[in-house]
Amino acid sequence: MKRLLAAPEGRLAVITLVIFAGMSFLAPDRFLSVQNVTSMAFQFPEFAILALAMTITMLTGGIDLSVVGIANLSAIVAALILTRFATGTTGTDAVLWLALALAAAGGIGLVAGLFNGVAVAVFGLPAILATLGSGLIFTGIAIALTGGSAVMGFPAAAAWLGNATLAGVPVPLLLFALLAGGLAFVLARTGFGLKVQMYGTNPLAAHFAGVDVTRLLIRVYAVSGVLAAIAGLVVMSRANSAKADYGSSYLLLAVLIAVLGGVNPYGGYGRVVGVVLAVLSMQFLSSGLNMLGVSNFARELIWGALLLVVMVVNAGSWPRLRARPRVRAEPGLQPSPGTET
């Protein structure tokens, strides 16, 4: 038990179970109903995919605050293609236009991510400021494209991504499972994934070890951008529309999930399994509070408070953030001897 609680993922598994049990106890007939479980499975993938984008940037010690902007901009580009060219088409034509729209959205996500990557890696801007600014740019372009109103009227096929089920499993859930599994695989089994974690642990040592850090960071933000675009497409399909200010509460949620999932915001540590557990616990909490009649505004308050509490609890395991001041500061300019015990 003690060992289980030592890892952030272990603590989180317990928290997730407690929230699930608590909600099942407080609202047994509604929380545990088939309808609620299905509804939850359709709801969380969109912000869960954004949390994956947040995870990979946080692993490098950065952050991507532009994910919601990228998601909406990508969705709007796809939506504009669908409404301009695909309305009224059927059969193969409709599928082709849909594929083109999805590809265009992915391309927008990629370009936006590259933009962030260049800002962070080449110009050396702090990720938190670079992506805060670029997020406003992407949202601004989205508003310029739409005049701020929702883009609606897609062919029926567009609803598949967000609303259909395959063998009884919601398609968005499958998509999230695929992406989460893919990210876990990339982190564990590719040189890119290993370099992301090593860079996050010590950027200077990565540079000195001959890692191409510029290329690495650009790729990380590009991956984040594409993930954000996919999340945007799921939102578009579920809402059957696209709008520049959809999902504005998802940004805080995605950061919260990544941190709750045990990702060290200073970089270097984080596991996808933790992020998945964090997604589940947040969805259980959100649905449960909804059923208990707690207002949406109170929900945001709870999320914000939860974010701070989790950071304080996890701070003990983050090497760069200690609860107690240390007598010897971080090694500075002076060469210092190895860790002495």
Added chain:
Amino acid sequence: MTAADEPLIVMRGVTKTYAGIRALDGVGFAIREGEAVSLAGENGSGKSTLIKILAGAEEPDEASITVAGESFARLTPRQSAGAGIMVIFQDFSLFPNLSVAENIGFSAELHAGHRLVDRGRVRALAARTLERVGVDIPLDARVETLSVAHKQLVAICRALASDARLIIMDEPTTALTEREVRVLLGIIRRLKADGVAVLFVSHKLAEVLEVCEHVVVLRNGRKVAEGPAGEFDAASLARHMTGRDVAEALPSPLADGAPRLLEVRGLSKAGAFADIGFELHAGEVLGIAGLLGSGRTPLAKALFGLVAPDAGRVTLDGREVPLGDPLAAAAAGIGYVPEDRLTEGLFLTQSILRNVGIGRLEAHAQGPLLDVAGLWREAEEWLRRLAVKAPDPAAPVRSLSGGNQQRVVLARWLARGPRMLLLNGPTVGVDVGSKAEIHGIIRDLAGRGLGVVVISDDLPELLATCHRILVMKEGRITDDLPGTATSEADLAHRLAS
């Protein structure tokens, strides 16, 4: 006041356990007023823990500490400072953006409980303290503009201004030149005459013997030797610290007609180094001796592409190495072991295997995938070859001792099969026993035909490993000496003159 024959501080039975490991086991000794005591020991011997307990930063499991006649089971930071125990850590903990006077006077001013800071009083106190130590540093200079030696003096003055009765100095000579060390030793003598006690923590053995009356040696958390400094010499101290005899071999002579490996011509960088030119042969160990600020580290970084020089060319095996690009330098076969292992060399929280494997990701790529098993196999093989003592290669690299950490960085580069290695301060912060072993590794690598450049201000180290030594001063190479025919005194003289 204590009676003259009663020690200022007496420690008895100090015991501290971290996660089941005894860091200190019943250690006890006394420090008298005006006495300098040397606490010697390898890394991991428990020196730091003992300092922290005296400073009140760590709580001992068991201890009896008597300070000026008053007994404590443990000290809090406040009690420790109140009793006049001041620690000067290696980083000095100064405020770089404040002036010398402010750094010296502020903490005394704060402790005196004045609500308003009186700048005149702060300046007067600072001036008085500097005079007491007998050094002349401008009161208004910003501390970040000072040399390392002057920063250290400011830290000492700050301790004195707060009525220090015992000053603990943690590795005070690491970054000092020969001449600055002499100044520091003079000041320590002055403090002693003033009745201030000094606890001197160092593993540079010669200095230890010169300035201290009393020597305490720790090994693996136990006190293994104690006595008047006159009873120890460098060899016996090393034997007590390591528990065995440490002997250094000399470099084996360089084979005649060894092919030229590296050629550096006219390498210059404004403000760092100028017109550097030298050659390195296969199998040769070339030393670059230089003090802090002589341009030795910028030069090493420039050779590895971390600093872009303004002019000059570097060729390896006759092929030109693109300058200012570490990736190109690594691809050409140059490996760089940085000066500060903790911030530049290691990924402290990552596993030992990952720390080695990071250099070999490209070699083990199978398309987009990584042959993880092969990568770890190779890393383990290199850990074995360099005899890294690691019970669990999946443990974080921070759990290793300094010497083993340095071998991990070496293993990372050796796994890439480089043509030459740049070692910047290869044994900084490494204990005596591991140091000799790392020197053995360097000689062995050269024996296999690798070119090695050792950059260091540790003169015995250069003499023990190098075939040839270049002396670097103010950004230029001023001497080119054969390693085996040079004495330490000669080298020290050439460095300082």
